[in-house]
Amino acid sequence: MAHSIEFEKLVDEVKKNIAEISVSETLEKLKEGTNLIDVREDNEWDKGHIKGAVHLGRGIIERDIIDQFPDKNAELILYCGGGFRSALSAENLQKMGYQNVFSMAGGWRAWQDANGPVELK
DSSP, X not given: XXXXXXXXXXXXXXXXXXXXXXXXXXXXXXXTTOEEEEOSOHHHHHHOEETTXXXXXXXXXXXXXXXXXXXXTSEEEEEOSSSSHHHHHHHHHHHTTOSEEEEETTHHHHHHHTTOOEEOO
């Protein structure tokens, strides 16, 4: 999907303030029990998602994160379709006091390219 220059500029600025993690690093951290959060839209989630992920879409994550993950020191890896929306969400969670938040670079597309485990409906 093509993004506007303005959106890409915003994401580039946000990425200076957050930590990104690769698919291979995510796979390793999942073995350790790290929390994985899908921030994509409901219709994207319904088509398939990473096995074991929790769905908290970008439109509600800030509202519902405390109920799902009250420990602000918990390690959270966020992903979206390509790593843009998850970066924006990661920055907001950091602003809310979460200390160990990562955005998975490349998102769902990179996960599928790496043949990571998925759940399809």
